[in-house]
Amino acid sequence: MSYSLSILTIVLIVYIVISVALYYLQDYLLFKPEKLDEDFQFAYENQDTKEYYMETRDGAKINGLLFKSKNQPKGVVLYLKGNSKSIKGWGKFAVDFTRHDYSVFMVDYRGFGKSTGRRSQKAIKRDLQEVYNKLKERTPEDHIILYGRSLGSGFAAKLASINNPKLLLLDAPYYSLTKVTGRYMPFMPLSLLMKYPLPTYKWLKYVQCPIHIIHGTHDKLIPYKSSVKLSQVNAKRTKLHTVIGGGHKNLNNFESYHSMLDDILNSEPKLIDLETTSINVIHSSKKNKAKV
Amino acid sequence: MISTSLYFFQDKILFRPTVLEQDYQFEFSHKFEELFLKTEDNAVINAVHFKVENPKGVILYFHGNKGDLQRWGDITEYFVDKDYDVFVMDYRTYGKSIGVLNEDALYKDSEFIYNYLKTQYSESDITVYGRSLGTTFATYAASKHNPKQLILETPYYSMIDVAKNRFPLVPVKQLMNYEFPTFSFINRTNCNITILHGTSDKVVPFSSGQKLFKVAPDATTRFVSIEGANHNNLIDFEAYHREIQAILQ
Numbered sequence: 001m002s003y004s005l006s007i008l009t010i011v012l013i014v015y016i017v018i019s020v021a022l023y024y025l026q027d028y029l030l031f032k033p034e035k036l037d038e039d040f041q042f043a044y045e046n047q048d049t050k051e052y053y054m055e056t057r058d059g060a061k062i063n064g065l066l067f068k069s070k071n072q073p074k075g076v077v078l079y080l081k082g083n084s085k086s087i088k089g090w091g092k093f094a095v096d097f098t099r100h101d102y103s104v105f106m107v108d109y110r111g112f113g114k115s116t117g118r119r120s121q122k123a124i125k126r127d128l129q130e131v132y133n134k135l136k137e138r139t140p141e142d143h144i145i146l147y148g149r150s151l152g153s154g155f156a157a158k159l160a161s162i163n164n165p166k167l168l169l170l171d172a173p174y175y176s177l178t179k180v181t182g183r184y185m186p187f188m189p190l191s192l193l194m195k196y197p198l199p200t201y202k203w204l205k206y207v208q209c210p211i212h213i214i215h216g217t218h219d220k221l222i223p224y225k226s227s228v229k230l231s232q233v234n235a236k237r238t239k240l241h242t243v244i245g246g247g248h249k250n251l252n253n254f255e256s257y258h259s260m261l262d263d264i265l266n267s268e269p270k271l272i273d274l275e276t277t278s279i280n281v282i283h284s285s286k287k288n289k290a291k292v
Numbered sequence: 293m294i295s296t297s298l299y300f301f302q303d304k305i306l307f308r309p310t311v312l313e314q315d316y317q318f319e320f321s322h323k324f325e326e327l328f329l330k331t332e333d334n335a336v337i338n339a340v341h342f343k344v345e346n347p348k349g350v351i352l353y354f355h356g357n358k359g360d361l362q363r364w365g366d367i368t369e370y371f372v373d374k375d376y377d378v379f380v381m382d383y384r385t386y387g388k389s390i391g392v393l394n395e396d397a398l399y400k401d402s403e404f405i406y407n408y409l410k411t412q413y414s415e416s417d418i419t420v421y422g423r424s425l426g427t428t429f430a431t432y433a434a435s436k437h438n439p440k441q442l443i444l445e446t447p448y449y450s451m452i453d454v455a456k457n458r459f460p461l462v463p464v465k466q467l468m469n470y471e472f473p474t475f476s477f478i479n480r481t482n483c484n485i486t487i488l489h490g491t492s493d494k495v496v497p498f499s500s501g502q503k504l505f506k507v508a509p510d511a512t513t514r515f516v517s518i519e520g521a522n523h524n525n526l527i528d529f530e531a532y533h534r535e536i537q538a539i540l541q
Contacts, residue, residue, distance in 0.1 A: 127477075162474055162475075162476055162478075162479040162507070163479060163480060164435075164479065164480050206473060206476035
């Protein structure tokens with residue numbers, strides 16, 4: 001009796017210790033930032049860039065880089081990157097939008113690259129809204145595209161839920177970050193522990209612009225099915241694009257991915273004349289039987 | 293049991309319309325025009341349009357959840373006295389307005405009415421005013437256009453937020469057919485916003501108004517607490533008059 005009781009106590013203590021450790025270590029587990037010196041010079045081949053700093057109310061510094069399109073820009077893409085490194089490396093993806101004559105604004109979250117400040121979900125949300133406001137001063141809102149990749153997809157969805165951008169583009173998004181984490185730590189009380197729950201599914205509901213979701217079928221980190229689920233939240237406005245065979249980090253190596261971007265950025269939504277379709281035709285054998 | 297009855301009676305709790313005969317004659321102390329506007333889905337929106345000589349602007353007023361235009365016309369004549377034209381409508385199923393009630397339709401109606409007003413005034417003359425239930429429609433309409441300003445009297449963060457407060461142990465989120473997420477509209481506005489809220493409000497808690505203020509655009513929004521006021525008596529407080537006088541000068 002006392003033996004099993006002490007085992008139970010030990011298990012409980014271990015569980016609590018792990019929970020506490022998770023609570024304090026989650027920043028290290030979730031974010032893999034690369035710090036950059038303040039005098040680091042961004043340089044990209046064939047890209048014309050301009051660096052920006054923004055000071056926040058709480059004294060943090062947010063660093064961002066504008067990639068200018070060669071021709072007159074059709075708009076600007078606010079690019080919210082994944083959880084690793086800094087915009088130094090992520091900059092190579094800007095070309096996927098500048099080639100369509102969209103300029104790209106990439107920001108480093110607090111603690112990434114040259115950005116400083118104490119990180120929290122709330123603080124990042126606030127920073128990004130301020131960045132968005134700055135973009136809005138220069139570009140009409142209906143020419144701003146919100147792009148979020150992996151970790152960034154939650155923040156992009158949040159911004160889209162309280163603003164009126166042209167469209168929201170989510171690349172390998174999650175249903176909620178709590179859910180992703182839950183796959184790796186199935187028995188932990190994550191809803192209590194997570195400082196970054198990032199409930200994308202909740203935010204998508206309030207989005208009023210077109211939503212495009214791109215996901216690879218072979219994504220091992222965030223399963224494809226989370227995008228299927230996400231696409232049902234605001235189905236009327238959502239289009240789900242499937243990169244067959246695509247993983248979590250290699251979508252840009254698929255031709256289909258770039259043709260999706262082409263479609264999303266360059267085609268106008270087409271209205272379907274439902275009158276000329278079969279939409280209200282009832283096709284049921286049961287009904288006929290009932291008549292007889 | 294409580295949950296089930298709440299589910300079935302939520303419309304009755306949320307919307308408290310009184311219905312008027314179609315030939316009912318409104319009586320107000322100012323000159324007005326009565327309108328019947330037909331929407332895309334064939335609902336009919338009945339509205340009263342007060343018109344003064346040399347108006348300082350127009351107030352598009354979205355009323356609370358109780359009563360009909362006779363009551364709300366009386367209430368809004370307060371602004372007519374301040375030399376403003378006032379446009380106030382009855383929501384679907386209220387007064388003489390007819391139509392199927394649902395959340396989406398109510399937003400569409402608010403935009404429809406705004407667009408109607410836009411044909412008669414320049415936007416820089418339009419003040420959108422919402423009271424209680426109506427604050428969500430006022431904010432929605434303002435988020436879709438560029439009015440001069442938005443005034444919110446006793447607003448809420450979302451209807452779910454209000455219901456949670458009223459029925460703390462009930463899973464309101466799962467039960468409610470209406471969400472009215474004003475928080476998701478308010479950051480989409482570009483105009484100046486004034487929020488007025490009584491500190492002793494028992495219907496829409498003061499905290500819900502403050503929560504809304506926190507997600508509103510910093511640069512354009514002001515929060516005015518009316519010390520001691522409850523949900524329906526802001527008009528009895530000097531602070532309210534002073535504030536309205538200042539923003540509608």
